[in-house]
Amino acid sequence: MKPKGFVRRTRQREVILEVLRGTKCHPTADWVYQEVRKEMPHVSLGTIYRNLKTLSEHGEIQELAFGATHSRFDANKELHYHFVCEECGLIEDLDMPVVEGLEEKVAERGYEVTSHRLEFYGLCPDCANNNSMGRAN
Amino acid sequence: MKPKGFVRRTRQREVILEVLRGTKCHPTADWVYQEVRKEMPHVSLGTIYRNLKTLSEHGEIQELAFGATHSRFDANKELHYHFVCEECGLIEDLDMPVVEGLEEKVAERGYEVTSHRLEFYGLCPDCANNNSMGRAN
DNA sequence: CTCCAGGTAATAATTATCATGATCAGTTCT
DNA sequence: AGAACTGATCATGATAATTATTACCTGGAG
Numbered sequence: 001m002k003p004k005g006f007v008r009r010t011r012q013r014e015v016i017l018e019v020l021r022g023t024k025c026h027p028t029a030d031w032v033y034q035e036v037r038k039e040m041p042h043v044s045l046g047t048i049y050r051n052l053k054t055l056s057e058h059g060e061i062q063e064l065a066f067g068a069t070h071s072r073f074d075a076n077k078e079l080h081y082h083f084v085c086e087e088c089g090l091i092e093d094l095d096m097p098v099v100e101g102l103e104e105k106v107a108e109r110g111y112e113v114t115s116h117r118l119e120f121y122g123l124c125p126d127c128a129n130n131n132s133m134g135r136a137n
Numbered sequence: 138m139k140p141k142g143f144v145r146r147t148r149q150r151e152v153i154l155e156v157l158r159g160t161k162c163h164p165t166a167d168w169v170y171q172e173v174r175k176e177m178p179h180v181s182l183g184t185i186y187r188n189l190k191t192l193s194e195h196g197e198i199q200e201l202a203f204g205a206t207h208s209r210f211d212a213n214k215e216l217h218y219h220f221v222c223e224e225c226g227l228i229e230d231l232d233m234p235v236v237e238g239l240e241e242k243v244a245e246r247g248y249e250v251t252s253h254r255l256e257f258y259g260l261c262p263d264c265a266n267n268n269s270m271g272r273a274n
Numbered sequence: 275c276t277c278c279a280g281g282t283a284a285t286a287a288t289t290a291t292c293a294t295g296a297t298c299a300g301t302t303c304t
Numbered sequence: 305a306g307a308a309c310t311g312a313t314c315a316t317g318a319t320a321a322t323t324a325t326t327a328c329c330t331g332g333a334g
Contacts, residue, residue: 008297008314029287044317049288051315065202069325070287083248096242103257105233110262111220117256120240125247145277145334166324181280186325188278206288207324277334284327289320296315303308 007058015039016051020061020075026082026091028070066091066119081118087127094120144195150188152176157198157212163219163228165207203228203256218255224264231257 007013019035020027027035033048052073056063062074066084072091081094103113144150156172157164164172170185189210193200199211203221209228218231240250 006298006314010296010315012316042317044319046289046318047316053289065204067202083243083250086251094243094246096246099236099239102236102255106220106231106257109231109233110265111257112260112265113220113257114223114259116258118239118253120243120248120250120253122251123249128247128249147278147333149279179280181282183281183326184279190326275334277332279332280330282328285325287322287324289322291320292318294316296313298313299311301308301310304306 007054012036012040012043012047013051013055015043016048017055017060017075020073023075024093026064026072026074028072030070032073064117079115081120083120083122083124085124085127086121087123090124090127092124144191149173149177149180149184150192152180153185153188154192154197154212157210160212161230163201163209163211165209167207169210201254216252218257220257220259220261222261222264223258224260227261227264229261 015036016032019032023035029045029048029052032052033043033045036043036048052061052063052071055061056073059077060075062077064072064074064082066072066082076093079098081096081098083092083094084090099118103116106113106116152173153169156169166182166185166189169189170180170182173180173185189198189200189208192198193210196214197212199214201209201211201219203209203219213230216235218233218235220229220231221227222229236255240253243250243253
Protein backbone atom coordinates (compact mmCIF):
# COMPACT_ATOMS: atom_id res chain seq x y z
CA MET A 1 0.00 0.00 0.00
CA LYS A 2 3.01 2.32 0.13
CA PRO A 3 4.25 3.15 -3.40
CA LYS A 4 7.97 3.25 -2.77
CA GLY A 5 9.70 5.43 -5.31
CA PHE A 6 9.79 3.68 -8.59
CA VAL A 7 9.00 0.27 -9.95
CA ARG A 8 11.40 -0.96 -12.54
CA ARG A 9 9.89 -2.58 -15.53
CA THR A 10 11.06 -6.16 -15.91
CA ARG A 11 10.06 -9.04 -18.09
CA GLN A 12 9.19 -11.36 -15.20
CA ARG A 13 6.92 -8.77 -13.68
CA GLU A 14 5.11 -8.46 -16.96
CA VAL A 15 4.63 -12.20 -17.30
CA ILE A 16 3.36 -12.50 -13.74
CA LEU A 17 0.79 -9.80 -14.38
CA GLU A 18 -0.20 -11.41 -17.69
CA VAL A 19 -0.73 -14.76 -16.01
CA LEU A 20 -2.79 -13.25 -13.24
CA ARG A 21 -4.92 -11.25 -15.63
CA GLY A 22 -5.45 -14.25 -17.84
CA THR A 23 -7.22 -16.35 -15.25
CA LYS A 24 -10.57 -16.12 -13.56
CA CYS A 25 -9.48 -18.23 -10.62
CA HIS A 26 -7.67 -16.87 -7.59
CA PRO A 27 -4.32 -18.58 -7.76
CA THR A 28 -1.78 -19.27 -5.07
CA ALA A 29 1.81 -18.13 -5.40
CA ASP A 30 2.81 -21.62 -6.39
CA TRP A 31 0.24 -21.83 -9.15
CA VAL A 32 1.52 -18.56 -10.56
CA TYR A 33 5.02 -19.99 -10.33
CA GLN A 34 4.10 -23.06 -12.39
CA GLU A 35 2.38 -20.93 -15.03
CA VAL A 36 5.17 -18.41 -15.35
CA ARG A 37 7.67 -21.24 -15.70
CA LYS A 38 5.94 -22.40 -18.85
CA GLU A 39 6.97 -19.18 -20.49
CA MET A 40 10.13 -18.56 -18.55
CA PRO A 41 11.53 -21.83 -17.22
CA HIS A 42 14.22 -20.23 -15.09
CA VAL A 43 12.15 -17.96 -12.88
CA SER A 44 12.81 -18.29 -9.23
CA LEU A 45 10.01 -18.87 -6.76
CA GLY A 46 11.45 -16.02 -4.75
CA THR A 47 10.90 -13.71 -7.67
CA ILE A 48 7.26 -14.70 -7.77
CA TYR A 49 6.79 -13.93 -4.11
CA ARG A 50 8.75 -10.70 -4.33
CA ASN A 51 6.76 -9.42 -7.27
CA LEU A 52 3.41 -10.49 -5.97
CA LYS A 53 4.14 -8.50 -2.86
CA THR A 54 5.43 -5.50 -4.81
CA LEU A 55 2.45 -5.54 -7.13
CA SER A 56 -0.03 -5.66 -4.30
CA GLU A 57 1.78 -2.90 -2.43
CA HIS A 58 1.33 -0.77 -5.52
CA GLY A 59 -2.30 -1.69 -5.87
CA GLU A 60 -1.85 -3.51 -9.16
CA ILE A 61 -3.30 -6.68 -7.69
CA GLN A 62 -5.02 -7.80 -4.50
CA GLU A 63 -3.68 -10.26 -1.98
CA LEU A 64 -6.34 -12.37 -0.36
CA ALA A 65 -6.00 -14.67 2.65
CA PHE A 66 -8.85 -17.12 2.89
CA GLY A 67 -7.49 -20.05 4.79
CA ALA A 68 -4.48 -19.47 6.97
CA THR A 69 -2.37 -21.80 4.89
CA HIS A 70 -1.55 -19.76 1.81
CA SER A 71 -2.39 -16.48 0.13
CA ARG A 72 -4.27 -16.09 -3.08
CA PHE A 73 -4.00 -13.29 -5.58
CA ASP A 74 -6.48 -11.47 -7.74
CA ALA A 75 -5.73 -9.20 -10.67
CA ASN A 76 -9.15 -7.63 -10.32
CA LYS A 77 -8.41 -4.34 -8.59
CA GLU A 78 -12.03 -3.34 -8.19
CA LEU A 79 -13.76 -3.93 -4.89
CA HIS A 80 -15.80 -7.10 -5.15
CA TYR A 81 -16.89 -9.98 -2.97
CA HIS A 82 -16.05 -13.66 -2.93
CA PHE A 83 -17.67 -17.00 -2.32
CA VAL A 84 -15.66 -19.87 -0.84
CA CYS A 85 -16.93 -23.42 -1.19
CA GLU A 86 -16.19 -25.39 1.96
CA GLU A 87 -16.44 -28.67 0.09
CA CYS A 88 -14.28 -28.30 -3.01
CA GLY A 89 -12.34 -25.17 -2.13
CA LEU A 90 -13.61 -23.20 -5.11
CA ILE A 91 -13.28 -19.45 -4.83
CA GLU A 92 -15.41 -17.30 -7.09
CA ASP A 93 -16.09 -13.65 -7.65
CA LEU A 94 -19.64 -12.65 -6.86
CA ASP A 95 -21.32 -10.36 -9.35
CA MET A 96 -23.24 -8.52 -6.71
CA PRO A 97 -23.06 -4.79 -6.17
CA VAL A 98 -20.91 -3.35 -3.40
CA VAL A 99 -22.97 -2.71 -0.29
CA GLU A 100 -23.29 1.02 0.15
CA GLY A 101 -22.79 2.87 3.39
CA LEU A 102 -20.86 0.15 5.19
CA GLU A 103 -17.58 1.98 5.55
CA GLU A 104 -19.34 5.13 6.61
CA LYS A 105 -20.98 3.25 9.44
CA VAL A 106 -17.61 2.12 10.72
CA ALA A 107 -16.08 5.56 10.22
CA GLU A 108 -18.70 6.95 12.61
CA ARG A 109 -17.05 4.89 15.31
CA GLY A 110 -13.76 6.77 14.95
CA TYR A 111 -11.94 4.52 12.51
CA GLU A 112 -10.38 5.71 9.30
CA VAL A 113 -11.60 3.10 6.84
CA THR A 114 -9.79 2.53 3.57
CA SER A 115 -11.41 -0.68 2.40
CA HIS A 116 -13.44 -3.68 3.38
CA ARG A 117 -13.74 -7.34 2.54
CA LEU A 118 -16.78 -9.52 2.40
CA GLU A 119 -16.77 -13.26 1.90
CA PHE A 120 -19.46 -15.89 1.92
CA TYR A 121 -18.92 -19.50 2.90
CA GLY A 122 -20.98 -22.57 2.09
CA LEU A 123 -21.49 -24.91 -0.84
CA CYS A 124 -21.16 -23.96 -4.46
CA PRO A 125 -24.01 -25.00 -6.81
CA ASP A 126 -22.18 -28.17 -7.87
CA CYS A 127 -21.36 -29.40 -4.40
CA ALA A 128 -24.81 -28.52 -3.13
CA ASN A 129 -26.33 -30.88 -5.70
CA ASN A 130 -23.87 -33.71 -5.25
CA ASN A 131 -24.41 -33.65 -1.54
CA SER A 132 -28.16 -33.66 -1.46
CA MET A 133 -28.24 -36.90 -3.41
CA GLY A 134 -25.97 -39.67 -2.18
CA ARG A 135 -22.50 -38.55 -1.14
CA ALA A 136 -19.92 -37.34 -3.54
CA ASN A 137 -16.88 -38.97 -1.95
CA MET B 138 -17.94 -27.76 11.95
CA LYS B 139 -18.45 -31.52 12.16
CA PRO B 140 -19.19 -32.62 15.75
CA LYS B 141 -17.34 -35.90 15.80
CA GLY B 142 -18.74 -38.22 18.46
CA PHE B 143 -17.67 -37.04 21.85
CA VAL B 144 -15.29 -34.50 23.26
CA ARG B 145 -13.53 -35.58 26.36
CA ARG B 146 -13.33 -32.96 29.03
CA THR B 147 -9.72 -32.26 29.91
CA ARG B 148 -8.06 -29.71 32.08
CA GLN B 149 -5.98 -28.24 29.28
CA ARG B 150 -9.01 -27.79 27.09
CA GLU B 151 -10.69 -25.93 29.93
CA VAL B 152 -7.74 -23.62 30.45
CA ILE B 153 -7.52 -22.88 26.74
CA LEU B 154 -11.15 -21.91 26.65
CA GLU B 155 -10.79 -19.83 29.82
CA VAL B 156 -7.87 -17.95 28.34
CA LEU B 157 -9.71 -17.30 25.10
CA ARG B 158 -12.84 -16.13 26.88
CA GLY B 159 -10.85 -13.92 29.19
CA THR B 160 -9.47 -11.70 26.46
CA LYS B 161 -11.01 -9.16 24.15
CA CYS B 162 -8.17 -9.46 21.67
CA HIS B 163 -7.97 -12.08 18.94
CA PRO B 164 -4.94 -14.10 19.90
CA THR B 165 -2.71 -16.30 17.82
CA ALA B 166 -2.04 -19.90 18.76
CA ASP B 167 1.30 -18.89 20.17
CA TRP B 168 -0.17 -16.21 22.39
CA VAL B 169 -2.62 -18.73 23.77
CA TYR B 170 0.29 -21.06 24.36
CA GLN B 171 2.17 -18.48 26.41
CA GLU B 172 -0.91 -17.69 28.47
CA VAL B 173 -1.79 -21.30 29.15
CA ARG B 174 1.76 -22.00 30.21
CA LYS B 175 1.46 -19.49 33.02
CA GLU B 176 -1.11 -21.75 34.59
CA MET B 177 0.18 -25.03 33.27
CA PRO B 178 3.87 -24.85 32.48
CA HIS B 179 4.06 -28.24 30.83
CA VAL B 180 1.50 -27.88 28.07
CA SER B 181 2.70 -28.77 24.66
CA LEU B 182 2.26 -26.42 21.76
CA GLY B 183 0.83 -29.35 19.84
CA THR B 184 -1.91 -29.64 22.44
CA ILE B 185 -2.79 -26.01 21.91
CA TYR B 186 -3.12 -26.46 18.17
CA ARG B 187 -5.00 -29.73 18.51
CA ASN B 188 -7.51 -28.26 20.90
CA LEU B 189 -7.97 -24.99 19.05
CA LYS B 190 -8.84 -27.03 16.00
CA THR B 191 -11.14 -29.35 17.92
CA LEU B 192 -12.89 -26.45 19.58
CA SER B 193 -13.48 -24.62 16.34
CA GLU B 194 -14.73 -27.78 14.65
CA HIS B 195 -17.29 -28.03 17.42
CA GLY B 196 -18.26 -24.41 17.09
CA GLU B 197 -17.02 -23.48 20.55
CA ILE B 198 -14.70 -20.86 19.07
CA GLN B 199 -14.03 -19.25 15.71
CA GLU B 200 -10.86 -19.50 13.71
CA LEU B 201 -10.02 -16.36 11.76
CA ALA B 202 -7.34 -15.77 9.14
CA PHE B 203 -6.57 -12.12 8.62
CA GLY B 204 -3.07 -12.03 7.33
CA ALA B 205 -1.81 -15.13 5.64
CA THR B 206 0.85 -15.71 8.26
CA HIS B 207 -1.05 -17.11 11.21
CA SER B 208 -4.54 -17.84 12.40
CA ARG B 209 -6.31 -15.98 15.13
CA PHE B 210 -8.99 -17.27 17.42
CA ASP B 211 -12.08 -15.75 18.88
CA ALA B 212 -14.18 -17.14 21.72
CA ASN B 213 -17.11 -15.02 20.57
CA LYS B 214 -19.29 -17.50 18.73
CA GLU B 215 -21.82 -14.96 17.53
CA LEU B 216 -21.57 -13.57 14.02
CA HIS B 217 -19.85 -10.21 14.21
CA TYR B 218 -17.53 -8.06 12.15
CA HIS B 219 -13.94 -6.95 12.63
CA PHE B 220 -11.74 -3.98 12.08
CA VAL B 221 -8.05 -4.45 11.26
CA CYS B 222 -5.63 -1.56 11.72
CA GLU B 223 -3.04 -1.56 8.96
CA GLU B 224 -0.65 0.49 11.06
CA CYS B 225 -0.47 -1.25 14.44
CA GLY B 226 -2.11 -4.55 13.62
CA LEU B 227 -4.90 -4.13 16.12
CA ILE B 228 -7.96 -6.30 15.54
CA GLU B 229 -11.19 -5.29 17.16
CA ASP B 230 -14.76 -6.44 17.24
CA LEU B 231 -17.18 -3.95 15.76
CA ASP B 232 -20.37 -3.40 17.68
CA MET B 233 -22.42 -2.91 14.58
CA PRO B 234 -25.46 -4.97 13.71
CA VAL B 235 -25.20 -7.83 11.24
CA VAL B 236 -26.22 -6.69 7.77
CA GLU B 237 -29.53 -8.32 6.89
CA GLY B 238 -30.32 -10.00 3.62
CA LEU B 239 -26.76 -10.48 2.46
CA GLU B 240 -26.69 -14.26 2.48
CA GLU B 241 -30.09 -14.39 0.82
CA LYS B 242 -28.76 -12.31 -2.03
CA VAL B 243 -25.96 -14.81 -2.60
CA ALA B 244 -28.30 -17.78 -2.23
CA GLU B 245 -30.32 -16.41 -5.14
CA ARG B 246 -27.28 -17.09 -7.30
CA GLY B 247 -27.39 -20.82 -6.59
CA TYR B 248 -25.04 -21.05 -3.65
CA GLU B 249 -25.87 -22.67 -0.35
CA VAL B 250 -24.63 -20.10 2.12
CA THR B 251 -23.81 -21.05 5.69
CA SER B 252 -22.00 -17.94 6.87
CA HIS B 253 -20.21 -14.81 5.87
CA ARG B 254 -17.36 -12.66 7.03
CA LEU B 255 -16.97 -8.92 6.86
CA GLU B 256 -13.80 -7.03 7.72
CA PHE B 257 -12.81 -3.41 7.51
CA TYR B 258 -9.28 -2.18 7.00
CA GLY B 259 -7.74 1.17 7.72
CA LEU B 260 -6.46 3.08 10.74
CA CYS B 261 -7.75 2.69 14.26
CA PRO B 262 -8.59 5.90 16.15
CA ASP B 263 -5.16 6.01 17.85
CA CYS B 264 -3.12 5.55 14.69
CA ALA B 265 -5.31 7.97 12.77
CA ASN B 266 -4.44 10.70 15.26
CA ASN B 267 -0.74 9.94 15.52
CA ASN B 268 -0.45 10.01 11.78
CA SER B 269 -2.27 13.25 11.09
CA MET B 270 0.07 15.16 13.38
CA GLY B 271 3.77 14.61 12.92
CA ARG B 272 4.78 10.99 12.38
CA ALA B 273 4.61 8.38 15.07
CA ASN B 274 7.87 6.60 14.23
C1' DC C 275 -9.69 -49.69 25.42
C1' DT C 276 -10.23 -45.44 23.40
C1' DC C 277 -8.95 -40.85 23.40
C1' DC C 278 -5.70 -37.34 24.72
C1' DA C 279 -1.29 -35.17 26.35
C1' DG C 280 3.78 -34.39 25.60
C1' DG C 281 7.58 -34.33 23.01
C1' DT C 282 9.83 -34.30 18.82
C1' DA C 283 10.27 -34.65 14.00
C1' DA C 284 8.33 -33.35 9.61
C1' DT C 285 5.81 -30.14 6.18
C1' DA C 286 4.47 -26.17 3.93
C1' DA C 287 4.44 -21.50 2.90
C1' DT C 288 6.94 -17.59 2.95
C1' DT C 289 11.01 -14.56 3.71
C1' DA C 290 15.95 -13.40 3.93
C1' DT C 291 20.58 -13.46 1.93
C1' DC C 292 23.84 -12.52 -1.52
C1' DA C 293 26.50 -12.48 -5.71
C1' DT C 294 25.53 -11.55 -10.48
C1' DG C 295 22.98 -9.35 -14.16
C1' DA C 296 19.44 -6.06 -15.98
C1' DT C 297 17.52 -1.33 -16.13
C1' DC C 298 17.64 3.49 -15.92
C1' DA C 299 18.98 8.61 -16.10
C1' DG C 300 22.45 11.26 -17.28
C1' DT C 301 26.71 12.40 -19.87
C1' DT C 302 29.88 12.32 -23.62
C1' DC C 303 31.03 11.71 -28.40
C1' DT C 304 30.05 12.39 -33.25
C1' DA D 305 19.95 15.38 -32.14
C1' DG D 306 20.89 10.63 -31.49
C1' DA D 307 24.02 6.52 -30.55
C1' DA D 308 27.17 4.58 -27.29
C1' DC D 309 29.16 4.66 -22.44
C1' DT D 310 28.82 4.86 -17.42
C1' DG D 311 27.92 4.25 -12.74
C1' DA D 312 24.21 3.70 -9.27
C1' DT D 313 20.66 1.04 -8.07
C1' DC D 314 17.28 -2.25 -8.17
C1' DA D 315 15.86 -7.07 -9.56
C1' DT D 316 16.93 -11.87 -10.33
C1' DG D 317 18.05 -16.72 -9.32
C1' DA D 318 19.52 -20.07 -6.15
C1' DT D 319 19.61 -21.47 -1.75
C1' DA D 320 19.32 -21.16 3.19
C1' DA D 321 16.58 -19.79 7.02
C1' DT D 322 12.13 -18.74 9.48
C1' DT D 323 7.58 -19.39 10.93
C1' DA D 324 3.35 -21.54 11.58
C1' DT D 325 1.29 -25.73 11.67
C1' DT D 326 0.71 -30.80 11.42
C1' DA D 327 2.08 -35.71 11.92
C1' DC D 328 3.82 -39.36 14.61
C1' DC D 329 4.39 -42.10 18.55
C1' DT D 330 4.53 -43.64 23.28
C1' DG D 331 2.54 -43.66 27.65
C1' DG D 332 -1.26 -42.43 30.81
C1' DA D 333 -6.00 -40.97 32.31
C1' DG D 334 -10.97 -41.46 31.95
